[in-house]
Amino acid sequence: MSVTRPAGFRAAGVTAGLKASGAPDVALVVNDGPDHHGAAVFTSNRVEAAPVTWSRQVVADGRVDAVVLNSGGANACTGAQGFADTHRTAEHVAEVLGASAGDVVVCSTGLIGELLPMERLLAGVDAAAASLADDGGPAAATAIMTTDTVSKQAQVERDGWSVGGMAKGAGMLAPALATMLVVVTTDAVVEADALDDVLRAATAATFDRIDSDGCQSTNDTVVLLASGASGVTASAGDLAEAVSEVCASLARQLIADAEGAHHDIAIKIRSAATEADALEVGRAIARNNLFKCAVFGNDPNWGRVLAAVGTTRAAFDPHQLDVSINGVQVCRAGGVGEDRSLVDLTGREVHVLVDLHAGAESATVWTNDLTHDYVHENSAYSS
Amino acid sequence: MSVTRPAGFRAAGVTAGLKASGAPDVALVVNDGPDHHGAAVFTSNRVEAAPVTWSRQVVADGRVDAVVLNSGGANACTGAQGFADTHRTAEHVAEVLGASAGDVVVCSTGLIGELLPMERLLAGVDAAAASLADDGGPAAATAIMTTDTVSKQAQVERDGWSVGGMAKGAGMLAPALATMLVVVTTDAVVEADALDDVLRAATAATFDRIDSDGCQSTNDTVVLLASGASGVTASAGDLAEAVSEVCASLARQLIADAEGAHHDIAIKIRSAATEADALEVGRAIARNNLFKCAVFGNDPNWGRVLAAVGTTRAAFDPHQLDVSINGVQVCRAGGVGEDRSLVDLTGREVHVLVDLHAGAESATVWTNDLTHDYVHENSAYSS
Structure with missing residues (x-):
């Protein structure tokens, strides 16, 4: 299930030691193609974390080969060193996967204002790459949790293709997104140009309409990846419907697990x-x-x-x-x-x-x- | 001290039984003149309580003879009956004081969505009128308290004239005012036309800049009354400075007593x-x-x-x-x-x-x- 339900994706989640708790904290999602279409939406907070600044550039050309995500540190308000660390993370992922750093989306979540322990993080990337699996979605979904008490995953089936997704975030949910990292995948064959519109329509009607505490994060990212591995073509309308369904499920799960909520x-x-x-x-x-x-x-x-x-x-x-x-x-x-x-x-x-x-x-x-x-x-x- | 520090004002605070606690709950402030200038600012909440709707009309002509205030019920979201009750309260005050209802400002604070027990309230008005005193300010300040733990009063002295004030409100403070009732008095001789500007400038720099919990009330009212009883003329600039000083003191007192606050x-x-x-x-x-x-x-x-x-x-x-x-x-x-x-x-x-x-x-x-x-x-x- 999760992001590895659609064909053409592998994922992994490992413990790199970023969290004091020893819980998993590095996740990797890889699109093996044949298509490598990608789109993303980001927090509208003007104080944005280094990985957001980086990933905006990555998705600008519509190609994404992989997404690396870490919990245990947001890499926000960390200045030039923070951006260099994000860049280095993408370079490392690219090297391990034989891809280009410019096609690697980076997401981070955790405390603001502290640098990431880079040696541990890069070792975690190596470990994640070594454990990439066709059924690695749940492990990846677990590795991105922070104060979440349960992992959030969703999938919908269509005629010959599917959409899967994972999310984290259990507190700072707000319009224009939240302390929320989401990866959505599909194996449908779609026009690369359509992906951005599909994602924006889906998030506007789902994640943008959950608002747990009115606070807007510096790191929110929602990525949509399309592998085309099913060989089945989906119209933009059909894809939009399926992606919205997955996003709606994930959004509802986020509200259900919001920090300290009783209702x-x-x-x-x-x-x-x-x-x-x-x-x-x-x-x-x-x-x-x-x-x-x-x-x-x-x-x-x-x-x-x-x-x-x-x-x-x-x-x-x-x-x-x-x-x-x-x-x-x-x-x-x-x-x-x-x-x-x-x-x-x-x-x-x-x-x-x-x-x-x-x-x-x-x-x-x-x-x-x-x-x-x-x-x-x-x-x-x-x- | 308080609203009765300036000459020309009497006030009272009594227990009418609107509060289950038996604490004082009806206050009256009367301007004995010779001037009866008045101005007010109100909540910008579009769902405004009946007394706000009423009092906007009262101050439109710049004359205010008295302010009647009750705690123990906001008379908000109470429909036509609520407005009729406010009207009846003003009529009753006018009758007792020998004034016109159209010159009586009404303020209410407490739970939204419930009608006031009118017989008790009107009996309270009678009792308040009977106990009006030159030193009644502190009693009035006590009678308008809701979740306040202390009464809020302030005064400043100028050369031959003074400004006094009282306030209540300990929670829903927000820009464009709060669950906050404030009466400010002065015995300076001032141009009637200047009063509105003086009050708006003072509130914009004080009450509008305290925001305890971001929530905006349906009942906020700040009234400024000028009796001219000192016989000393004050310029609009001098009055504005003195009124701002009183408002700043009251605003700081409100924050210091906000519901449940530790900082x-x-x-x-x-x-x-x-x-x-x-x-x-x-x-x-x-x-x-x-x-x-x-x-x-x-x-x-x-x-x-x-x-x-x-x-x-x-x-x-x-x-x-x-x-x-x-x-x-x-x-x-x-x-x-x-x-x-x-x-x-x-x-x-x-x-x-x-x-x-x-x-x-x-x-x-x-x-x-x-x-x-x-x-x-x-x-x-x-x-």
């Missing part, structure tokens, strides 16, 4: 004038700490939902807003609706529905509650 | 291209949950500061950013600076200095850390 919250905005309005409102609610604390406390505090909606520029009349929480319409026409004590928030999944009564568009944003465990995980340890 | 954090942005850039960057850091958790954990995690700066549109080069925390330059030129272990975060006050190296403007935003106590206060109880 996964789906915020659906309907009857918006525009999709952009729906997204703005959804994100405003997703980032409202008071609302997120209320959900943690199993309190259907719809007033906090309205207060968040009111901070946006979306089209709506405050006296027309309806809010339902887990199916109970606790706010009707901007005022008190059904009895809030009817709302059951004891389950993990919470559904908030806001009706703007302003149009026909809708969108759903996923987030998490704000809990003691979140504060603990992000205050007791550096990350 | 008060001053984020100074310097060498910005514009003041707007400095404010945008300061607010982005102030709203970054990961940074706020790190401060709670006494962790000088400058990487989280940079990651927050990177989300803004301000002018800067990521490789030029410097960050100092409590005087230690932990980040230099976008990379590792002085040893972070030199930073002492055990005190209540934390000073973060970010140098954008992009111009000559600067601004300071105050916020709080994100703590277990914040989560507890906002999840265990409705508010």
